[in-house]
Amino acid sequence: MRAVISLALGQLRRRPAAFAGTAVALFLAIAALTLFGLLFAADITAPEAVRKETTGPALMVIAGAFGEIAVLVAFFVVVNALGFTLRQQHRELALLRTIAATPRQTRRLVRGQAVVTTLLVSAPAWAAGAAAAQGLLAELQRRGMAAPGVRLPGSPVPVLVPLAAALAAALAAALAVALAASTVAARRISRITPAAALTASSTEHGRTGALRLLAAVGVLVGGGLLLRLAATRPTEEVDKAGQAALFGSLVLLVAVALAGPLAARVLAAALGAPVRALAPGAGWLADANLRGYARRLSSAVVPVALLVGLSGTMLIMTSTAEHAAGAAASSVTSATDVWLRQAELALLVCFAAVSTVNTLVAVTAERRREFALLRLVGATRSQLLRMLTAEAVLTTVVGILLGAAVAGAASAAFSTAVNGSPTPSLPVAGCWWIAAGAAALTVPGILGTGLRAVRGPAAELVGGGRD
Structure with a gap:
């Protein structure tokens, strides 16, 4: 596994532009998940009396209706970006196959790249998602769509668990999608023979x-x-x-x-x-x-x-x-x-x-x-x-x-x-x-x-x- 991570980091250092699109897509996906996860957490941790201060739909309902399509589109973008990142590496992966890299090793390398890229962008994406959640909550409160007393989870212990759960869920979902997309994208080149893989890197069906x-x-x-x-x-x-x-x-x-x-x-x-x-x-x-x-x-x-x-x-x-x-x-x-x-x-x-x-x-x-x-x-x-x-x-x-x-x-x-x-x-x-x-x-x-x-x-x- 250490060798796979080393190879993945080497590709990231050698061709940062090839991974830029995937990194941005993953950043947006994690930020969107964090944004709506924190709004859910804010609604869950708010006292019942505070939530009843507004007559409109609950914050959780608004976050769900607002975020479900956005999250699906974010994952669509992640899958698309990962596919193109792999496509840019098609020739290198084909050459690895010709020098005795096994299909399993090829798939592990691609999955390792997805994991490393996801982990690299997770911290700034969490920060951006938290800032966006704070801004959106303030705007909803200004428009009377959320109770004034609702607050995002912060450092106190009673709300630390939902905060950690929201951040962990965002990272876990992004990792799951990234791993699934990278596995599907690497499937074709890992199943064919090394010579065919090298030929496929420059042709199209x-x-x-x-x-x-x-x-x-x-x-x-x-x-x-x-x-x-x-x-x-x-x-x-x-x-x-x-x-x-x-x-x-x-x-x-x-x-x-x-x-x-x-x-x-x-x-x-x-x-x-x-x-x-x-x-x-x-x-x-x-x-x-x-x-x-x-x-x-x-x-x-x-x-x-x-x-x-x-x-x-x-x-x-x-x-x-x-x-x-x-x-x-x-x-x-x-x-x-x-x-x-x-x-x-x-x-x-x-x-x-x-x-x-x-x-x-x-x-x-x-x-x-x-x-x-x-x-x-x-x-x-x-x-x-x-x-x-x-x-x-x-x-x-x-x-x-x-x-x-x-x-x-x-x-x-x-x-x-x-x-x-x-x-x-x-x-x-x-x-x-x-x-x-x-x-x-x-x-x-x-x-x-x-x-x-x-x-x-x-x-x-x-x-x-x-x-």
């Missing part, structure tokens, strides 16, 4: 597996059932309809991730023609790259769809609820509900933005050797950047379309529950801002990483002299 497509169909059906549940909630249970619709949108995004290569290839083929017409050279190469590497395109598209799908669902649901409330929207209850949705939207956008930037940087950075080969056959840096621009635009459009489809289905279900019509109230300006935000993350992220990836001597990069 063209087809989406039948099991993966079946899983996508099953998850899609589950998402549809959740949206049906949301649509059939009575009008007085708007909050439950909103939570079911938001959870359904997350499940649909998981289905998009599973069926991503197929969906991305179809959409790229449909959108490729106008790109080739507008940019005959760079557009043709970008279209060929995207369709030929559907898994890579899917990896870049899914976080964009996550960003657009979740933020679009929250924005449209909030607008629909405000429109349905009409003049009653000026009441204290409606105002606080809108504030809670806006705060949840900000948190979800933060997680989705981290996933988007991390994924796009990882996907583009791993193409250094590909860019070097193109330069050796005559492509200039400016031509490569034009190609990357076309790819970035296509990636953004595909991601926005998939995310918009999810947001449209979820908000239609919520609108049916609220006002009996599947046509929601659409905030056009807000939707344009979401699309613009997705483009602002995607295009500069790809081009900025591409600028760095095309630097250096091409022959040296092709030969593996630089990483």
Whole structure:
């Protein structure tokens, strides 16, 4: 075990940039768990008389409704980030297999990296989560949604146990997710032969597996059932309809991730023609790259769809609820509900933005050797950047379309529950801002990483002299 930890720390020191996305994702996950765990602990440790000082829902109920989707999205981001961290190490792990490393040793190394990264970020994540919990509790108290006498667990012995339990639960949950994700991610390279592992590090399978497509169909059906549940909630249970619709949108995004290569290839083929017409050279190469590497395109598209799908669902649901409330929207209850949705939207956008930037940087950075080969056959840096621009635009459009489809289905279900019509109230300006935000993350992220990836001597990069 000591050797595994030593190797894991060596990889972290040698390639800190490769683990930066995973570290940030784990930081956010532990901070979110700590935030909502401390709110739960505050409610549990508060005297009964103090809790009765407010007539609204209990702090535990607010924390649960506010945090359940945020925590699930945080774990989705962790799984995605860990997968890309492993993908960046695919060549090194394949080389380890060729020099007699066993599949078990490979899996232990990957799990060791996940554990070490989680432990390194746990302390600052706890601190950030505690600070966020204090700020959120103060804001809830200011708005009359939490009793003034409720306090977060501190140093006194009676509340030390729930405080320690909240922090330990956050770390344990993050470790469990990190270990499970790293095991799944390392499964493919550890099961094949060493020679095949080395070959797989530089190739991509063209087809989406039948099991993966079946899983996508099953998850899609589950998402549809959740949206049906949301649509059939009575009008007085708007909050439950909103939570079911938001959870359904997350499940649909998981289905998009599973069926991503197929969906991305179809959409790229449909959108490729106008790109080739507008940019005959760079557009043709970008279209060929995207369709030929559907898994890579899917990896870049899914976080964009996550960003657009979740933020679009929250924005449209909030607008629909405000429109349905009409003049009653000026009441204290409606105002606080809108504030809670806006705060949840900000948190979800933060997680989705981290996933988007991390994924796009990882996907583009791993193409250094590909860019070097193109330069050796005559492509200039400016031509490569034009190609990357076309790819970035296509990636953004595909991601926005998939995310918009999810947001449209979820908000239609919520609108049916609220006002009996599947046509929601659409905030056009807000939707344009979401699309613009997705483009602002995607295009500069790809081009900025591409600028760095095309630097250096091409022959040296092709030969593996630089990483």
